[in-house]
Amino acid sequence: MSADLDAALLEAAGVILLERGFEELSVDGLVKRAGTTRPAFYRRYRNVADLVVKLLLAQHAVRLEETFDTGGLESDLFAVQNDQLAFFTDPLVRRSLPGFVASLRSDEELRQTFYDGFLFPRRRSTGLILQRGLARGEIRPGFDPEWICDLLTGPFLVRVVFPGTGRLDQALVQATVAAALGVLNPTSIVETS
Structure with a gap:
């Protein structure tokens, strides 16, 4: 029951x-x-925001490290960003995220639950993708994985929380991947410059 x-x-x-x-x-x-x-x-x-965390976790479980290993950094990043596009264009997410994010400011416990259950696994998975790229020699050491995660997710959050700032589409996926690759300075780009 x-x-x-x-x-x-x-x-x-x-x-x-x-x-x-x-x-x-x-x-x-x-x-x-x-x-x-x-x-x-x-x-x-505890409150409705706590329920929304559980709802988002139930509908958008994160198993990126199992799913996105295409054999190359660029294609892995495209897979991550296409997953983000699907998440941020989900009608449930678009209708709930702006108000929900505002509620996180005043509730430390809820903020930690959301981070631990939702954001951290996504960031960890992206970090694993970057480590695989490093191991394959596609990127050089010294990059900040947290910054790359921010660079990949930030534009999506801005466009959901502030409607009218831009579209959530394949152009955004391509732009965020290109920006991340530019910061990561992949050897394939460095060698042709």
Whole structure:
């Protein structure tokens, strides 16, 4: 029964987020739509933002290190960025992320949960891709993997949080990969210069 209630709450959150956005997501609306009570909600989640973290993790599990090993740095980065494009263009993400990100500023525990469960695995996976590129001799040592992660993800976040700043499309994928490769200074580019 507990698993059914968890699923009902996650489903209700997804529907409300798609219909009205994060700002309209409330405990009262969730429990009404899921057919449960406020105490049942609070036994599972601290607040609606905590539920959204669980929803995003359930819908967008991260296994990049298992998936994106195409044999080359550039193609691995394209695979990562195409995955990011799919994530950031997901209607659920687009409707929830701007308000959700704002809620992270005031909740250290939630911010850490989101980082540990969502951001860190993506950053670690990108770091593994960079290490493979280094081992293959595609890039030189001395790069900052955290900066590369920021460079790859930052433009997507800006365009979701601030609609109208640019499109989320293949042009953005290509631009972010080119920017990362420029910073990484791949040997193939260095040798032809």
